[in-house]
Amino acid sequence: MTDEGRQVVETLMIVHQDAMACVQGLSEWLAEGYLKALPENIQSASGFPPGTQLLAERTAFGRVLSLLASLARSHTVDIRPGIINVVYKGLIRVLERAALLMPSAGFWTACFDGQALANAMLQKAEASLHELFALHGDPNLTPSRLSLCPCSHGLTTCCSVIQS
């Protein structure tokens, strides 16, 4: 490979790493910065009636969540054993934190299609699991499907593998 070629590949890798770090930073800020401080910020807000501001913030949050979910859907989970793509990890943390703060069913149905995201995540995870089994698995065991179990666990723990 020529010097120019090496430069191109290295630059692309740097851009990728920068983008990944930025997505991680944004998810972290959403979960630990914005959502954590939201109740206090809403209470201390001046100039807006709290209801109006809360509605604006919820709508914005729903939009950002949809964008993050779309980003997560377009990138497959990392197929290295046990490691889920940082995008999913970040998104799950945001969802876990948001579930405590925005428990109204109205929010989740009006602003954000959580079921569609959960299904897309399962499909991605399932595809990666199949790849993992193809690469490293016992040929006598085949993962058939992943499903959400009806328990009240968080998203991170409520997936169960059903083997055929």
Place this chain on the structure above:
Amino acid sequence: MCTWQDVAEAQEKWEHASEALVETCRRCSGSQQARAVQTAHLMLRLGLEGAAPGLLQPAAGEQTTAEKGVLKLISLLAPLCRQNCMDSVGKLQLLADGECAGSSEELLSLTSTLFMCTRFVTDACNCVIVSPEDWGVAKCSSLHSILPLLECSLPTLDAALVLNSVARQLQVISCFFLIFL
């Protein structure tokens, strides 16, 4: 010695220069545009230094004039960066898939546009959202107020996240076909 009036004048000039630069970015294309975005990125950094606390003393929680200028530059340029980034990734993907041939100049130009546009967006996100304290900008508490930035940034980052596999594909192409790489 620098007076408050000097600072205010410098900020005004910075804002005019930024607006002119945004216009240049919009009018140019290809490598010229990448250079213009690079200059805008430098302007952003310069503006952020100007926005550092202590230069102007606003009331608590209010934005300084310099901060407003920085946010304006970001809001004007972020949509252009998003479009450029998505176009460049699309073209690179075609090259990496072997669906079209490209010269080394083209490849370098696409890569440099991508680098500059993504850097602009990631710096904008970092300074406004992720770590404003490192950049001397007031902490943001309203998602609603930064929604336009996020609506540009997340699709840009989405596009940039495929570059890992594009780079690997380009390496494979270079091994088998000994092309421009």
